[in-house]
Amino acid sequence: MIRKATPEDSKYIIPLMMEAIGTIAYELSGTTNRDETMRILEQFYKQPDNRLSWKNSMVWLQEDVPVGYALAYAGYKLVELDRPLEERLSTLQGNPVQLIKETEGEEYYLDSLAVDSSQRGLGIGTKLMKAFELEAAQFGFSIASLLVNVANTRAKQLYEAQGYTADGKIITIAGEDYEHMVKKVQ
Numbered sequence: 001m002i003r004k005a006t007p008e009d010s011k012y013i014i015p016l017m018m019e020a021i022g023t024i025a026y027e028l029s030g031t032t033n034r035d036e037t038m039r040i041l042e043q044f045y046k047q048p049d050n051r052l053s054w055k056n057s058m059v060w061l062q063e064d065v066p067v068g069y070a071l072a073y074a075g076y077k078l079v080e081l082d083r084p085l086e087e088r089l090s091t092l093q094g095n096p097v098q099l100i101k102e103t104e105g106e107e108y109y110l111d112s113l114a115v116d117s118s119q120r121g122l123g124i125g126t127k128l129m130k131a132f133e134l135e136a137a138q139f140g141f142s143i144a145s146l147l148v149n150v151a152n153t154r155a156k157q158l159y160e161a162q163g164y165t166a167d168g169k170i171i172t173i174a175g176e177d178y179e180h181m182v183k184k185v186q
Contacts, residue, residue, distance in 0.1 A: 002131050005057035005069065007046045012066040013057065014042045020114035022149075023174040028052070028085055028099070030092045044085065051081040051111060058131055060115070060124045068115035070128040072135065075103035075145070100173050102147055107182065108136030110146040129162055137185045144185045147171060147178035156181075 005013065018025050018038060028044075029037040044052040051073065060068035073081060082099045089097040103109035110132050115124045136144045146164065148156045156166075159181050169180035 001061045002058055002127065003061065005054040005059045005066075007054050009054065009057075009059055009066050009069075010042045010045050013054075013059065013069045014038050014045060016069055016114035016116065017041060017045070017052070017071070017112060020112040023176060027174040028089075030089050047084065049081070050084040051078065052085075053081075056081075056111070058128065058135075060128055062119060062124075067119040068113075068124045068128055070113040070132050071111040072132050073109060073111065074139065074141070075107040075109050076105040078103055078109070100171060102171060102173070102178075103145055106141070107143045107145040108132075108139060108141035108185075110144065125158075126162070133183070133185045142184060142186075143182050145180060145182045147173075147180055150177045150179050 015038070018034075018041070021028075025037050025041060026032050029040040031037055031040070041052060044050050045054055047053055048055050052071070056073045057069050057071045059066035078101055086097050086099055102111070110129075113125060113128055113132070115128075133144050146159065148159060150170070156179070162183070164181040164183045166179050166181050171178045171180060
């Protein structure tokens with residue numbers, strides 16, 4: 001079953017988020033320490049107005065326990081949603097920090113999605129993707145978008161099988177290249 005996430009889901013979601021976003025997590029946290037990064041991600045997850053917030057997330061429940069999540073938001077909100085992260089990083093580094101913009105204004109953007117390893121292969125990821133696309137359409141968007149690591153051919157094939165196409169944009173984040181993919185939604 002899918003439901004909107006809550007702040008209390010953080011203990012399940014943050015490890016999945018770390019797995020989903022990989023090295024980007026360290027860039028967002030400003031540290032290379034895994035435990036510290038998880039603590040910082042959890043702080044942002046529990047707050048309402050930033051890209052990592054529970055308010056932008058949905059979870060898949062198995063026996064009332066979140067075993068998967070999808071994090072998505074309107075592309076035009078990214079500057080506003082990144083502000084708290086950028087302010088923290090700017091203070092930490094002592095100079096202005098601007099995060100790489102991962103999405104376009106008129107897209108509904110899937111920031112990250114992950115399913116617990118014990119639950120993979122059961123269609124949960126596909127159901128979360130469909131729920132994300134439905135949410136995009138309900139919010140009035142005609143384009144759903146996501147990024148895929150160019151080295152992750154398996155993920156790209158999964159997205160292509162679900163109707164996503166690469167639009168030719170490559171974005172480098174945390175030293176890794178990501179391909180921008182889009183899908184029309186009704």
